[in-house]
Structures are given as C-alpha cells and as structure tokens.
Amino acid sequence: MRGVIEPARSPAEETGHAREARRQQQLLDALFASERAAPRDALPGWPRGVAAYRVNAAAHAAQVLRAQHPTVLAMLGDDAFDALAAAHWRDCPPTRGDLARFGDAFAGWLRQRDELAAWPWLGDCAALDQAPWQVQFAPPAALGDTDLQRLAGGDPDALALRLAPATRLLEADWAVVALRELHAATEPDTDAIAQAVRAAPQAAWVWREGFDARCVALDAAGVRWIRALRDAPTLGAALERAGDGVDVAAWLGDAVRSGWIDGIDAVTTKEPLT
Structure with a gap:
C-alpha cells in the first residue's frame, strides 16, 4: 500500500532481488509524498536524490505518454498534452518501477476529466493508442x-x-x-x-x-x-x-x-x- 514503508530487514533475511524490490517501492512511496523520512538504509543525500528523481521521472513519464498516445498528442498539441501528462502523473502515480507501463490508466482518466467534456472521443482514442503498446508486452x-x-x-x-x-x-x-x-x-x-x-x-x-x-x-x-x-x-x-x-x-x-x-x-x- 502506498504511503507505508515497511521496517528494514537485515541482509540475512532477504535476497538481493527482494531487497532491490523493497528499495524501489520505497522510492515510489517517497516520490509521491510531500515529506517522507528516509529509510534506515538510505544513502547520504537521499532527500536531494529523491527530489531530482521526482523531476526526472515526471519528465520521463510525459515522454512515455507521448510515445504511447500519438493520436491524442496530435489532437491536443504539445502544450495541452504535456499539461495533462503532468496532471495524470499527480493523480495516477505509477505502482511499479517500470514507467513503460505508466499509461495503462490514461484513457480512463481522460474520460473522467470535466474540462475535456467537449472532446468525448479522446478517451476512446487513447484506448486505441494504448492497445498496440499493450500487445507489445504480451x-x-x-x-x-x-x-x-x-x-x-x-x-x-x-x-x-x-x-x-x-x-x-x-x-x-x-x-x-x-x-x-x-x-x-x-x-x-x-x-x-x-x-x-x-x-x-x-x-x-x-x-x-x-x-x-x-x-x-x-x-x-x-x-x-x-x-x-x-x-x-x-x-x-x-x-x-x-x-x-x-x-x-x-x-x-x-x-x-x-x-x-x-x-x-x-x-x-x-x-x-x-
């Protein structure tokens, strides 16, 4: 559950894979919290690193959405699309470390936006944009x-x-x-x-x-x-x-x-x- 950081385990109690997965989850938690205590095993400079990563990850997420949704991008134009991408990043933060799957919820999110009611086809167009991306991972x-x-x-x-x-x-x-x-x-x-x-x-x-x-x-x-x-x-x-x-x-x-x-x-x- 986002917002909860589990106590650190000793190295003997977890595998390297589990330890890395736990650290990735801690990073996701920290990215979407205004204030977050660093985990016990965090490296020096954790707050600065998280702030930098938050900016870079949001920019990367916008690039991912652009690549995944060319039709919606062409319909809206660069500035409007980037504004929506930033809002989507805030409203629907990723739940896994792989940002390549970040756009899975974008179509449904667009359908719920009141300011887009004049363009009701955007959600369906986003769903079709997303489908080719999804089959690439199947x-x-x-x-x-x-x-x-x-x-x-x-x-x-x-x-x-x-x-x-x-x-x-x-x-x-x-x-x-x-x-x-x-x-x-x-x-x-x-x-x-x-x-x-x-x-x-x-x-x-x-x-x-x-x-x-x-x-x-x-x-x-x-x-x-x-x-x-x-x-x-x-x-x-x-x-x-x-x-x-x-x-x-x-x-x-x-x-x-x-x-x-x-x-x-x-x-x-x-x-x-x-």
Whole structure:
C-alpha cells in the first residue's frame, strides 16, 4: 500500500532481488509524498536524490505518454498534452518501477476529466493508442502443430479456441480507427477529421505480428465472431453464436498466419446424470 514503508530487514533475511524490490517501492512511496523520512538504509543525500528523481521521472513519464498516445498528442498539441501528462502523473502515480507501463490508466482518466467534456472521443482514442503498446508486452502465441491437427480433424463441439494474449478487441463509441489514421498524417485533413467525428462508431482489432503492432476496423459480424470466440465454451458454440457474415475458413487462415490463436484445446463434456 502506498504511503507505508515497511521496517528494514537485515541482509540475512532477504535476497538481493527482494531487497532491490523493497528499495524501489520505497522510492515510489517517497516520490509521491510531500515529506517522507528516509529509510534506515538510505544513502547520504537521499532527500536531494529523491527530489531530482521526482523531476526526472515526471519528465520521463510525459515522454512515455507521448510515445504511447500519438493520436491524442496530435489532437491536443504539445502544450495541452504535456499539461495533462503532468496532471495524470499527480493523480495516477505509477505502482511499479517500470514507467513503460505508466499509461495503462490514461484513457480512463481522460474520460473522467470535466474540462475535456467537449472532446468525448479522446478517451476512446487513447484506448486505441494504448492497445498496440499493450500487445507489445504480451506473451507470444503458443499455437503448435498439435493444435492445428486438432483443429483440422476435431469436432467443433469438442474444441475450444484460445485467442492469443497479444490480441485486443476494442469496441468504441467513436470512429477510432479512422481518427487514428487521419491524425497520423503529416498534415491532417481537418475536413475529413470533422467527418470522422460524426461517423458511426468503429470497433478495432489489434494484434502483434512479429515485432509490429497492427490495427484494423471490424464490422459488426467480425465483432460478433471475436466475442463468440472469447466467450463461448466451444468452437461449435462460437460458430452458432456468431451467425452469418464471417468467412470462418478465411478467418482461420488469417489467424494462423497472423498469430491470433494461442491454442486449440480439447473440451471434455460430461454426460448428463440419469
């Protein structure tokens, strides 16, 4: 819990890894406290070091948010974005030492800001900005030959398809894919952006392919299919829930090539009791 510094243990009571983790947590605690007593094993100059690190960490966090949210940065401009980054740093301090994950809560935080009510699409655009960053940290798909053999010869009602960890389905209230693409241009087309703001909502499918994050817009049938794969107990049930509109054979081919499937599991169904 932030704000609590645990008593120092003797070196014999903890490993080097645990000791380093404890010191990192103490540093995070100190960064977000106006006054904080130095831990017992702190080096000389702790207060000055913490003050310097606080300034440097806040600047680094703003750089991280800029890298993670290019669409929101293009929408707001440098000064407004940096002001929001500083406010986000104060309101939602990091809970882990790796600042590369600092932006996970940025989209939700933007949606709650009263001063941004005139730009209600910012939160959804930030969520789409964040999704490619998140899939970069996800484990690779584990799909193997055994899974493919099971898929080719198995009964869909006895199989379950697991979507890869490095995939994301984002359902938004705005045309987020179009807005992302328009704001990525060197000179954004303001008329096209105004039309995109008034356009129908879009869902985005985001995944990591090799070392690159990719994003496409999904139609309603595509969204139903991904939802069904995510929620249905078996592949057969997913096919039934999804209904028409998806070329499943073509999707499976794309999924295998693009790394969308983590595995194909055999599902054991219990016979009803008589």
